[in-house]
Amino acid sequence: MELTPPEGIFSRAKQRLRDTLANCYYFRNWTGELLDASEAIKRIYLDALPTLPNNQTYSREAMFALRPFAIIYTTGLKIVADSEPGGWHSEGSLTIEFEQNVPDSIRNDPPEIDRLFDNRIGAIVFTGQPAMPGLMDLAKVKQQGFTDITELYKDGPWRTPEEEIHAKGDASIYFLHITWGVTVR
Numbered sequence: 001m002e003l004t005p006p007e008g009i010f011s012r013a014k015q016r017l018r019d020t021l022a023n024c025y026y027f028r029n030w031t032g033e034l035l036d037a038s039e040a041i042k043r044i045y046l047d048a049l050p051t052l053p054n055n056q057t058y059s060r061e062a063m064f065a066l067r068p069f070a071i072i073y074t075t076g077l078k079i080v081a082d083s084e085p086g087g088w089h090s091e092g093s094l095t096i097e098f099e100q101n102v103p104d105s106i107r108n109d110p111p112e113i114d115r116l117f118d119n120r121i122g123a124i125v126f127t128g129q130p131a132m133p134g135l136m137d138l139a140k141v142k143q144q145g146f147t148d149i150t151e152l153y154k155d156g157p158w159r160t161p162e163e164e165i166h167a168k169g170d171a172s173i174y175f176l177h178i179t180w181g182v183t184v185r
Contacts, residue, residue, distance in 0.1 A: 025132035026123035091181035
């Protein structure tokens, strides 16, 4: 289902982060083939995975097929008057949840699982290479439509809890907490 176009500061913040992430080189090639941004954005969900018909839940096989993916949540927003008349500063926090399948070949090697996911998320965050940008590379160029990231911290990687593996499959989960800010004068 197509979303209503974003209007206003709340929905635009999430959409900008979604657009920024879709333009990250290592997010675009996470599936093993290099997707363009319009294809990569289909693996980035806002607030939750798509709802299934008749309130069904995702099967283990369906979750396996969806991965890798990202979900973006709004976790806070603050608007403050600026010292200049009529000016203001807005800042907020967004969280990206990344999820990927754990390869069978390393299922029993937690340090390797974590290292591979740390490497992937690290490259999605920053590459220092303009031709293969990460989130921070895109934030640095302050290009129209990309998120102006002022702070980022990681939480993870985590693993699907043992009691949920049968229903959801074995996955690694990572959270990036992002603070952004914009001053309008």
